[in-house]
Amino acid sequence: MLRIITQQADVRSELQRICDRTNDEQVLHKEATVREVLQAVKRQGDKAVLHYTAEFDHQILKPEELRVTGSEIDAAYQQVSKELVEAIRLACRQIEVFHRQRVPKSWIHFDDDEVVLGKRYTPVDRAGIYVPGGRAAYPSTVLMNAIPAQVAGVRRIIMVTPPGASKTIYPAVLVAAQEVGLQEIYRVGGAQAIAALAYGTKTIPKVDVITGPGNIYVTLAKKLVYGTVGIDSLAGPSEVLIIADETANPVHVAADMLAQAEHDPMAAAILLTTDPALAKNVQVAVERQLVDHPRRTLTEKALAHYGLIVIVESLQAAAELSNEFAPEHLELEVEDPWEKVLPFIRHAGAIFLGHSTPEAVGDYIAGPNHTLPTSGAARYASPLGVETFLKHSSIIQYSQTALEKVAGAIDALAAAEGLPSHADSVRRRVQKEE
Numbered sequence: 001m002l003r004i005i006t007q008q009a010d011v012r013s014e015l016q017r018i019c020d021r022t023n024d025e026q027v028l029h030k031e032a033t034v035r036e037v038l039q040a041v042k043r044q045g046d047k048a049v050l051h052y053t054a055e056f057d058h059q060i061l062k063p064e065e066l067r068v069t070g071s072e073i074d075a076a077y078q079q080v081s082k083e084l085v086e087a088i089r090l091a092c093r094q095i096e097v098f099h100r101q102r103v104p105k106s107w108i109h110f111d112d113d114e115v116v117l118g119k120r121y122t123p124v125d126r127a128g129i130y131v132p133g134g135r136a137a138y139p140s141t142v143l144m145n146a147i148p149a150q151v152a153g154v155r156r157i158i159m160v161t162p163p164g165a166s167k168t169i170y171p172a173v174l175v176a177a178q179e180v181g182l183q184e185i186y187r188v189g190g191a192q193a194i195a196a197l198a199y200g201t202k203t204i205p206k207v208d209v210i211t212g213p214g215n216i217y218v219t220l221a222k223k224l225v226y227g228t229v230g231i232d233s234l235a236g237p238s239e240v241l242i243i244a245d246e247t248a249n250p251v252h253v254a255a256d257m258l259a260q261a262e263h264d265p266m267a268a269a270i271l272l273t274t275d276p277a278l279a280k281n282v283q284v285a286v287e288r289q290l291v292d293h294p295r296r297t298l299t300e301k302a303l304a305h306y307g308l309i310v311i312v313e314s315l316q317a318a319a320e321l322s323n324e325f326a327p328e329h330l331e332l333e334v335e336d337p338w339e340k341v342l343p344f345i346r347h348a349g350a351i352f353l354g355h356s357t358p359e360a361v362g363d364y365i366a367g368p369n370h371t372l373p374t375s376g377a378a379r380y381a382s383p384l385g386v387e388t389f390l391k392h393s394s395i396i397q398y399s400q401t402a403l404e405k406v407a408g409a410i411d412a413l414a415a416a417e418g419l420p421s422h423a424d425s426v427r428r429r430v431q432k433e434e
């Protein structure tokens, strides 16, 4: 049963425990496994990829089976409904429209002093996108990762996703990939997929940036390869934090908590409410909705470990606790969320306002990205976006006159740093020849 506690001293430590669940001691042995996988793939390439695919995904593949073929993609269309294809197309349009808004643009500034300064944005050459597939199919994640990469202008996008029974990939995932025009898809998941993208193998190309969500193994692997490649953020096991007052519908709040808990046994679902009656009613509604739930065992496990209802003194207190947690998804199920809560929120991956904005609308259709920082990473990280696939170079040009004006300052700074050649490189340009 989902626990209810009242706001008191240990609420903070309990929320901290849930927030830190991907860093706790039990996770350390998983990190050891992930390090081993990364090292093995780095040294042995495809051989290690196939070995760990057999061990963790229970699929025996030959190297030539790693790449998904065009005929498999064609066959996938026969296995999905027309409604799903239409839904994927609608999602594509909405995601593209959102991600085309305010794409970072290069700029150049010409100063009076004949100084030219600017920023020049360029996309990475190759992006690797991870589409999870262990416990659910994620066609929506294909779109959420591929579309911003395409808008950024990435030339080569390599998708990886784990093989399921009989080596197959979920048809919906393949259809989504085809709808956005992805050409290179490999059936590999978990840490071995991240390693292959980070280091490259004979079959799977090395990329410059790896994006996409995943379970604890995927997330730890992304954390460990950061530096060898870029990553989006630590988009690990899902979480939702709901701030609700007496105007919230307990059945809806319960459904939204289950919608995140059903992702993963490490998913988190938290309700902070000012209304004790709502707390009790949500607890009861969760129990009821779990009765016939097809993913009951997994969802109950998540709620037992990382589910919590807290009765808080005020909405402002709820906002403070939420800021400390920095949730992936924050729902404001309150009257007038724009006035009463939003101004106090500082850290959250995505914020859903009002009673008719369930988090699932953001997962699939609204347009903003659903690949979001988890486990407190929203304190410093942002949702996946076009900028994830872009980097910028600074542009600097000085005229002779402009260089002469700053030569003295450079001289002083270089002397302070004990770097004479720095000073010299300027002095030689500005000194008048005798």
Ligand SMILES: NC(=O)c1ccc[n+]([C@@H]2O[C@H](COP(=O)([O-])OP(=O)(O)OC[C@H]3O[C@@H](n4cnc5c(N)ncnc54)[C@H](O)[C@@H]3O)[C@@H](O)[C@H]2O)c1
Pocket: 033, 056, 057, 131, 132, 133, 134, 135, 136, 141, 162, 163, 188, 189, 190, 191, 192, 213, 214, 215, 216, 217, 218, 234, 235, 236, 237, 238, 263, 264, 267, 328, 370, 371, 372, 373, 374
């Ligand atoms: N934060 C976000 O933006 C976001 C978005 C969507 C989904 N998610 C999360 O993505 C995750 C998807 O997880 P999933 O499990 O369904 O798929 P997944 O593809 O992330 O993980 C499956 C892979 O994990 C590896 N694995 C499983 N057990 C292992 C073990 N014991 N040792 C080593 N490797 C092992 C396997 O190789 C397998 O291919 C969920 O946690 C979900 O909450 C997060």
Ligand SMILES: N[C@H](CO)Cc1c[nH]c[nH+]1
Pocket: 138, 140, 141, 237, 238, 239, 260, 328, 363, 370, 371, 372
């Ligand atoms: N809620 C997930 C992010 O934590 C995204 C998702 C995809 N499909 C369903 N949900």
Ligand SMILES: [Zn+2]
Pocket: 238, 259, 260, 263, 363
């Ligand atoms: Zn979801």
